[in-house]
Structure formats: C-alpha cells, structure tokens
Amino acid sequence: MTTDLPRARAPRRDAAENRAALLEAAVRLLNDDVDASLESIAAEAGLSRRAVYGHFATRDDLVREVLTRGAARMAASILPISHQDARIEIALYGATLWREVQHARVTAEFALRGPHIDMVSHSLEPARAKLRDTVRRGVKAGQLRRDIRPDVLARLIERSAIDVLTEATHDGLSARAGHRLVMLTALSMAGLGWLDADDVVSHAPELAFQPARGGVPASGAADAPDDSTGRTTRGATIGSTPPGAPAEDAVRDITRENA
Amino acid sequence: MTTDLPRARAPRRDAAENRAALLEAAVRLLNDDVDASLESIAAEAGLSRRAVYGHFATRDDLVREVLTRGAARMAASILPISHQDARIEIALYGATLWREVQHARVTAEFALRGPHIDMVSHSLEPARAKLRDTVRRGVKAGQLRRDIRPDVLARLIERSAIDVLTEATHDGLSARAGHRLVMLTALSMAGLGWLDADDVVSHAPELAFQPARGGVPASGAADAPDDSTGRTTRGATIGSTPPGAPAEDAVRDITRENA
DNA sequence: CATAATGTGCACGTTACTGTGCAAGTTTGT
DNA sequence: ACAAACTTGCACAGTAACGTGCACATTATG
Structure with missing residues (x-):
C-alpha cells in the first residue's frame, strides 16, 4: 500500500x-x-x-478539508431523513450511515480524537440532535426502550452503527448485507427484539436496499461485491465468509413466519 | 494532566x-x-x-507489560464465567467487562490498533471463542437472534459492550448504572427486546450489582460515585447527568409490570 | 549511619515527520 | 509549439519522541 x-x-x-x-x-x-x-x-x-x-x-489543512466535507456530507444526508414511524427513521439513519461508510467512519473517528473534535462535533451536532429527537419521539410513542435515558440511548445507537460499519469494513460485508445489518443493530439497540426489528426492516419499503446511486461508487468498503441481483430484500443472503468457512451468510432475512 | x-x-x-x-x-x-x-x-x-x-x-516494553497483564486479567475473569442460560452468561460477560473497565478498554483498543494486535488478540482468543460458543448455544436454544451469523454477532456484542464502557467513562456513569447498562445493551444486541432484557437482568440473582470487590478500587472510570446504597437492583437509579440537565437517571430499572 | 538502590537533570544521538526553497522535468491547453 | 501550471527530487531546518550515558541527589535498609 x-x-x-x-x-x-x-x-x-x-x-x-x-x-x-x-x-x-x-x-x-x-x-x-x-x-x-x-x-x-x-x-x-x-x-x-x-x-x-x-x-x-498543511497536512492539517488537508485533514480539515476531509473532515469539513465529510461532516457536511453526513449532515446533508442525515438531516433530510424523516418518517412518522420513529423506528423506520432510525433504520433509515443507519442505512444512510452505511451509504456513506467511509465518510461516516472518518468523521466519527475524528469526532472522538485529535484536535478537530470541536469542529467536527459542532457540524455534526444538528444531525445528532435530530437522532436524539427521533429517539425521544419513539420512546413517547411506546416503540422504543424506556430503560435508558434517550440522549444516552441515541449515543449508543450512533456508536453501534459505527461499529457495524467498522466490522463490515474489516469483514468485507457486501453492500446489501451491511445495509441490512446496520438497520437491524440500530433497532436492536433502540430496544426492539430481533423479530420485531426484522419485521420493520423487511416490511418497510423505504428500507429496501438500493444497489448503487448515480454518482461515485463511494469507494472503500463499498467496493465489496454488490449482490445487486434482485431488488427485493426478501431472501437476500449476502456476506463475506471468514477465511476457510463455507459460504454462509453474515446476515439473514428471517421473518416471523419462518422463525 | x-x-x-x-x-x-x-x-x-x-x-x-x-x-x-x-x-x-x-x-x-x-x-x-x-x-x-x-x-x-x-x-x-x-x-x-x-x-x-x-x-x-523500552516504552514498548512498558506497553507490552500493560497489555500482557490486561489480557491475562481479562481472560482470568471471563473464562470462568458459566451459566446454563446463554442469555445470563452473556449478561455476565458484559458485567465482567464492566468490572474491569480500564483494562478492558485498553486491551480492546490495542486489540485493534498498533503493533501488538497479534499478541493481544492471541491471548484474548480463548475468551472470544467462549463468547462465540455461548452465542451459538443461545441461538440453538432459541433464545438469541437467528438473523446474524453467530460469529459476527459475537463480535458485535463485544464491540457494543466496549462502547458502553467508553460511553460510561466519558459520561461518568456510576458503577451501578454502568453495570446495568452493559448487560442491557449486550442482551439487546443479542436480539432480546428491551423488556425481555430488563426481565433477565432484573430477575437473575447472578446479575445483581455488587458494590466493590475486596482488592484495589480499580481506579479510573470506576472512581465515579458508587451508589452502593441498597443491594437490590430494584429501583436502582444511578447515573451522572450531563452538565445542566436535571438529575435524571441514565439507566432505569423497569420491569414488565410498570411498562 | 553507611551504602547500595533509585531517581533526577541534562546532554546527546537517532528516527520519523512536517514544511520550505529551488532547479529541473512534464502536461495541459491555447 | 509555447507558456503556464503542475509535479518531482533533493536539500534543509524544525520538532517531538525515544533511548543512553553520566554526575549528582535522595532514600530505603541493614
């Protein structure tokens, strides 16, 4: 390299x-x-x-530029998200992060370390506030967990989403698998049982996987196999396999009926 | 500093x-x-x-020593964990990490970065294998989610646990709140709905919070307020509050009846 | 209280980077 | 083909850490 x-x-x-x-x-x-x-x-x-x-x-200028763009990009894709069902909105949030994997990861990384924390977290604040609100809304609607303070919960959802991105990057998850995985884990953290999470993810058309957007292939983890065969999420079974293991799926699409 | x-x-x-x-x-x-x-x-x-x-x-020697001890310590506390109910065992796993917050965090950090990855992940492997097995067992028993491949799921549980430790450290969660929080999130990632997770955590005596062990206070995040008043987890409401916010609890003990 | 064990300060040598200046090449676009 | 725009190499200065040697202080301990 x-x-x-x-x-x-x-x-x-x-x-x-x-x-x-x-x-x-x-x-x-x-x-x-x-x-x-x-x-x-x-x-x-x-x-x-x-x-x-x-x-x-300066090197710092370069980094700053990366971060500025990254944060702007994140904000731009997250802020427009909206759905009356808080659960779906949260899933959308995850899916969006996944679409921006690399930017999301870098930005998140720098939002925690280094001298740019303030800058990054400042430009990211609106997006985070949005998620907090969504979480609160979901809690009030009785859809999300009530045992963790909403702001803490929101942060945990963020973190777990980033975790999935990282895991997926290292694991070379397919675009489709990653898409499904972030949504599932975000909803799980939010309090849904896995069957419910699967229900939401499988049945909401807004959450269906969309192979690739018009522009740049958003290189990086996204350069993994795309599995764009078939538009339906139903039965989608993608996922890289650990070296040696048989081709098994990292994420399966299971709905209540086959449980 | x-x-x-x-x-x-x-x-x-x-x-x-x-x-x-x-x-x-x-x-x-x-x-x-x-x-x-x-x-x-x-x-x-x-x-x-x-x-x-x-x-x-060498500086490296110092670090290596820290890591060696850390990894050993982690292994020593995790390996003995055992419970017939995979869900409880997973919660115990989380609780154990919480008891070793700092060591867990440093060790985990170095298990991902730097030149010591191999060493650390090698000594940690048994513990991780154990978790993987537990997850598999839980899945077979129909207690855990079936939509994510067990090994991936195990890694996600690890990661989310570490996230909580980090979050708790930055947030200054009390020992009791952290204890409860890791368990809850671990179970959530594992697929349980929040009410079920709360049930498990609240009703299993093995998962009750134990104020402090005999030895060293395990300084660090653990030097946060201890809230060791009362042995019962029931109604335990601890948690630091973000600057300015009223004293609200980060983690609440809610059981089905009051939902 | 003597003395070996430790810790302190400071000077040096080394390595890995960043940032600059300058004298050539190369490429793009007119 | 020519000029302006870019890139390259290389030399240098600066900085932050690491690792060491040495003389001198400080303390634990017999």
Missing part, C-alpha cells in the same frame, strides 16, 4: 483531479489510521509528498 | 511501588490516548522520564 520509492513516473491527470485524488486517498487512509503520514497519503493518491503542498498548505 | 516542568521534587516511594505506579499510570493514560508519551506517563506516575528506563527497557 504505502509506496514510497520512485518507480515508473505516475501518469499525470489534471490538477483538480489530483486534489480530489488527494482527498479521496486521505479518506481512505485516515479510515485505517488517523495518523497516516502525508507521505503515505500522497503515495496513495499517486503523487509525491512535495506535490501535496501545492494543494494544501 | 501532562506535567512537564520541574517543581517541588516528588516524594519518593519504594521502587516496586514505582513500577506499579508506572503500570497504573500507563493504563490510565493509554485509555485516553494510545500514543501517550513516556514523558506524560512518567509524570502521571510521579516520576521522571529517565526513571522509567530503570524499570522498562
């Missing part, structure tokens, strides 16, 4: 492209290591360390 | 004590920052950086 020695000259693209490449490379590497060196990021982007300074005055 | 300037000379204890102090300081600081400098650790222990080298040849 971390190429650092000079070899065949890298074919050159446009400057703007390079800037973009740098940002993407940064997202990719920072996902694995918050302290990835400029050298490695540059290499990942196919540039020399020196060239980076043509685009960003 | 990170004292770095010379002031009144620190009173000296015994050498062995200092070694211990260093290890404890390391656990404490590494909890917040995996890359805490030797300088800061030494300072936290009340020693000079130079003195550390009288006890450990």
Whole structure:
C-alpha cells in the first residue's frame, strides 16, 4: 500500500483531479489510521509528498478539508431523513450511515480524537440532535426502550452503527448485507427484539436496499461485491465468509413466519 | 494532566511501588490516548522520564507489560464465567467487562490498533471463542437472534459492550448504572427486546450489582460515585447527568409490570 | 549511619515527520 | 509549439519522541 520509492513516473491527470485524488486517498487512509503520514497519503493518491503542498498548505489543512466535507456530507444526508414511524427513521439513519461508510467512519473517528473534535462535533451536532429527537419521539410513542435515558440511548445507537460499519469494513460485508445489518443493530439497540426489528426492516419499503446511486461508487468498503441481483430484500443472503468457512451468510432475512 | 516542568521534587516511594505506579499510570493514560508519551506517563506516575528506563527497557516494553497483564486479567475473569442460560452468561460477560473497565478498554483498543494486535488478540482468543460458543448455544436454544451469523454477532456484542464502557467513562456513569447498562445493551444486541432484557437482568440473582470487590478500587472510570446504597437492583437509579440537565437517571430499572 | 538502590537533570544521538526553497522535468491547453 | 501550471527530487531546518550515558541527589535498609 504505502509506496514510497520512485518507480515508473505516475501518469499525470489534471490538477483538480489530483486534489480530489488527494482527498479521496486521505479518506481512505485516515479510515485505517488517523495518523497516516502525508507521505503515505500522497503515495496513495499517486503523487509525491512535495506535490501535496501545492494543494494544501498543511497536512492539517488537508485533514480539515476531509473532515469539513465529510461532516457536511453526513449532515446533508442525515438531516433530510424523516418518517412518522420513529423506528423506520432510525433504520433509515443507519442505512444512510452505511451509504456513506467511509465518510461516516472518518468523521466519527475524528469526532472522538485529535484536535478537530470541536469542529467536527459542532457540524455534526444538528444531525445528532435530530437522532436524539427521533429517539425521544419513539420512546413517547411506546416503540422504543424506556430503560435508558434517550440522549444516552441515541449515543449508543450512533456508536453501534459505527461499529457495524467498522466490522463490515474489516469483514468485507457486501453492500446489501451491511445495509441490512446496520438497520437491524440500530433497532436492536433502540430496544426492539430481533423479530420485531426484522419485521420493520423487511416490511418497510423505504428500507429496501438500493444497489448503487448515480454518482461515485463511494469507494472503500463499498467496493465489496454488490449482490445487486434482485431488488427485493426478501431472501437476500449476502456476506463475506471468514477465511476457510463455507459460504454462509453474515446476515439473514428471517421473518416471523419462518422463525 | 501532562506535567512537564520541574517543581517541588516528588516524594519518593519504594521502587516496586514505582513500577506499579508506572503500570497504573500507563493504563490510565493509554485509555485516553494510545500514543501517550513516556514523558506524560512518567509524570502521571510521579516520576521522571529517565526513571522509567530503570524499570522498562523500552516504552514498548512498558506497553507490552500493560497489555500482557490486561489480557491475562481479562481472560482470568471471563473464562470462568458459566451459566446454563446463554442469555445470563452473556449478561455476565458484559458485567465482567464492566468490572474491569480500564483494562478492558485498553486491551480492546490495542486489540485493534498498533503493533501488538497479534499478541493481544492471541491471548484474548480463548475468551472470544467462549463468547462465540455461548452465542451459538443461545441461538440453538432459541433464545438469541437467528438473523446474524453467530460469529459476527459475537463480535458485535463485544464491540457494543466496549462502547458502553467508553460511553460510561466519558459520561461518568456510576458503577451501578454502568453495570446495568452493559448487560442491557449486550442482551439487546443479542436480539432480546428491551423488556425481555430488563426481565433477565432484573430477575437473575447472578446479575445483581455488587458494590466493590475486596482488592484495589480499580481506579479510573470506576472512581465515579458508587451508589452502593441498597443491594437490590430494584429501583436502582444511578447515573451522572450531563452538565445542566436535571438529575435524571441514565439507566432505569423497569420491569414488565410498570411498562 | 553507611551504602547500595533509585531517581533526577541534562546532554546527546537517532528516527520519523512536517514544511520550505529551488532547479529541473512534464502536461495541459491555447 | 509555447507558456503556464503542475509535479518531482533533493536539500534543509524544525520538532517531538525515544533511548543512553553520566554526575549528582535522595532514600530505603541493614
């Protein structure tokens, strides 16, 4: 991965492209290591360390840019989420994070560590507030657990969602499996039993998996097999298998009737 | 925190004590920052950086020692866990992690990052295998969710437990609240609905909160208010409150009857 | 109280990064 | 084809840690 020695000259693209490449490379590497060196990021982007300074005055500037975009992106995709059923809205929340896996992970990571905490958590606050409200709403409606204070619960839901993203990244879950898994775990944390969670996830059309959006393939964990065969979530059985294990599914679609 | 300037000379204890102090300081600081400098650790222990080298040849040696002990400690407390009811055993698993908060967190952290991954995850493997088995058992018994592959589920349970520890640490949850919270979330991830989880946690005597053990107060997050008034979990309502908020409980004890 | 065991301060050498300056190459676009 | 825009390499300065050697202080302990 971390190429650092000079070899065949890298074919050159446009400057703007390079800037973009740098940002993407940064997202990719920072996902694995918050302290990835400029050298490695540059290499990942196919540039020399020196060239980076043509685009960003400082490593910190680059990181800040990544974070700014990431947070904005997260906010942009989360804030519009809305559904009268709090449970479905929470599932949508999870599904949305999954669609933005990498950005979500990097952003979340930096929301906890490093000198950018304030910035990130500030721009993320509206989204988090939204989730808190949704949770409160669900609790009042008697749909969500009542034994954990809503704000704490909201944070736990966030965290468990990020966990799934991480787990999925390391495990190479398919897009479809990840999609289903985040929703399920989010609902579980929210208090639903697994059968109920499965019900919600399986029966709400809003929660159906949508293979890929128009734009960029959102590289990263999403570059895993897509299993986009078939639109119905019903019977969807995707999932990478641990080395050696037989091809079994990480996430199964089970509904009450077959339980 | 990170004292770095010379002031009144620190009173000296015994050498062995200092070694211990260093290890404890390391656990404490590494909890917040995996890359805490030797300088800061030494300072936290009340020693000079130079003195550390009288006890450990290398920073890495110190860390390794922390990890070795941590992993051993975790294994020692987890492996003996046993209960015919997989749900209770899982709750016990969570409760145990909570009793070892700091060690659990540091160990878990290093099980994911840094150059010690192999070592740590190796010594932790038996404990993880145990959890996997428990999960499988619970699934077969029809007590746990069947929609997520058991090994993945086990990892998610681990992760969510660690999340609670982290959340609790930052939030300053009381020992009792944390105890209850880990168990609840572990069971939720395992597939139980919140009422069922509450039932299990509230009614199994094995899961009752036990104020403090004989030995060391296991400093750290555990130095939070203890709320050890009353032995019954029933009605236990502990929990720090976010700055400004009224004294509300982070975790409530609700059983079916009052739902 | 003597003395070995420890801890302290400070100076150094080393490594891994970041950030800059500058003199060539390369590529894009006109 | 030419110029402007970019990139490359390399040298250097700066910084933060680590690891060590040494002389000097401090303390536990017999």
